[in-house]
Amino acid sequence: MIITPLQKSIQRQGITISVETELGDIAPIAGNIVELSDAFTNIVFNAVDAMPEGGTIAIKTWMENNNVCVSFSDTGVGMTEERKEKIFDPFFTTKEVSAMGMGLSTAYGTIQRHSGKISVDSEIGHGSRFTIKLPKYTERQAQTEITAKEKKIANILIMDDEEYVRDILRRFLICEGHYVVVAEGARKGLDLFHERNFDLVITDLGLPEIPGYEIAKQIKVTHPNLPIIMITAWGDDPLDAGKSQYVDSVINKPFQWDSIIQVVQDILR
Ligand SMILES: Nc1ncnc2c1ncn2[C@@H]1O[C@H](COP(=O)(O)OP(=O)(O)O)[C@@H](O)[C@H]1O
Ligand SMILES: [Mg+2]
Known part of the structure; x- marks a missing residue:
């Protein structure tokens, strides 16, 4: 889902980006796959954009108490503290070409609605890491989910x-x-x-x-x-x-x- 468009985009740009994964066992979560995939895809594309000379994207999954955690790290340009505070704002973008600046604000909303958290660590010149934590699936959650949507x-x-x-x-x-x-x-x-x-x-x-x-x-x-x-x-x-x-x-x-x-x-x- 994510990797195919990613590879196309990378080929287009003629740079080398390697993808490393460390996928620990995780529990299922209840959620909207469309929204969550959009959020993850945007994070990956942002990582590609942050590495104009190429680099590495590392994707990790793990459990932390009752939370399913996933992180996306890149070896890209990184961000200043000041910029970090703005990236989740609607329409905030530093890109000139056809960027809306809506990706991370939408992702933020999605993760919130899934009762999760998204955070970012970044160092200028070294790269950034986005971490998402979502509560694992429980029977109770499943029931409310289904009745809510009818x-x-x-x-x-x-x-x-x-x-x-x-x-x-x-x-x-x-x-x-x-x-x-x-x-x-x-x-x-x-x-x-x-x-x-x-x-x-x-x-x-x-x-x-x-x-x-x-x-x-x-x-x-x-x-x-x-x-x-x-x-x-x-x-x-x-x-x-x-x-x-x-x-x-x-x-x-x-x-x-x-x-x-x-x-x-x-x-x-
Ligand atoms: N991995 C990253 N490394 C450096 N900067 C990033 C990264 N991800 C997001 N950003 C910054 O956050 C801004 C907002 O991202 P986003 O909401 O997805 O909008 P867009 O990708 O359209 O610019 C980007 O323009 C960029 O400045
Ligand atoms: Mg984006």
């Missing part, structure tokens, strides 16, 4: 010919508590569909064997009330996606994690 759990069928897309969607949806079955092609998908009961079908528009809207049409013949979400990419013909009497909602690639989860929740409601 989540509907669904059996979901995903049809997409790209493994990466299937995998990422499957992981999002499993994290949200759904049961997910994937099919790499339209025929396989339709077979599975007729073998089992699903509450929702998510299909790619540009499937090679049968176009997505054609699948949607076939499904609606026998299951008119079954919701169908179409996945579309840049360059897909929006008119095709919009053969919309068969399609209940559309999600666009590249995926925005929170919008996918929102679309799915809205449709199941």
Whole structure:
């Protein structure tokens, strides 16, 4: 999740950044994977930005009492005390190119809402370390979490010919508590569909064997009330996606994690 975009970014910059990990056993936590991943990803990208000549990012995990701890250290430019006090402020940035300065303030909010803490140690010229501590999962927390969100759990069928897309969607949806079955092609998908009961079908528009809207049409013949979400990419013909009497909602690639989860929740409601 973090490492792939990181490697791309590093290749783009033509520098060498090595990643070292020391991943101690940790307990599970209850939380929103989308928000937490965004927070961690931003910290890693900031570390890359802080090492224009390359360097090392070290990622560590450990337990401390009932807290799950993770730290991200870099060997970058570091920060003065004065700057350290500002980095969690909204819109604070020292970057000129297309930076919003919202990464750490958003991360701060996320960690707070998860009843956790984020802190930073830094030394000018030597690097920085961000440490995050989150309370480990407890049954009580899980119960309040679920009732608070009133989540509907669904059996979901995903049809997409790209493994990466299937995998990422499957992981999002499993994290949200759904049961997910994937099919790499339209025929396989339709077979599975007729073998089992699903509450929702998510299909790619540009499937090679049968176009997505054609699948949607076939499904609606026998299951008119079954919701169908179409996945579309840049360059897909929006008119095709919009053969919309068969399609209940559309999600666009590249995926925005929170919008996918929102679309799915809205449709199941
Ligand atoms: N690892 C780091 N090393 C040095 N400075 C950092 C590091 N992480 C964040 N910063 C500083 O904090 C500022 C705010 O970070 P962030 O909120 O993610 O916004 P942005 O990345 O858009 O600038 C950065 O512009 C940078 O000055
Ligand atoms: Mg940032």
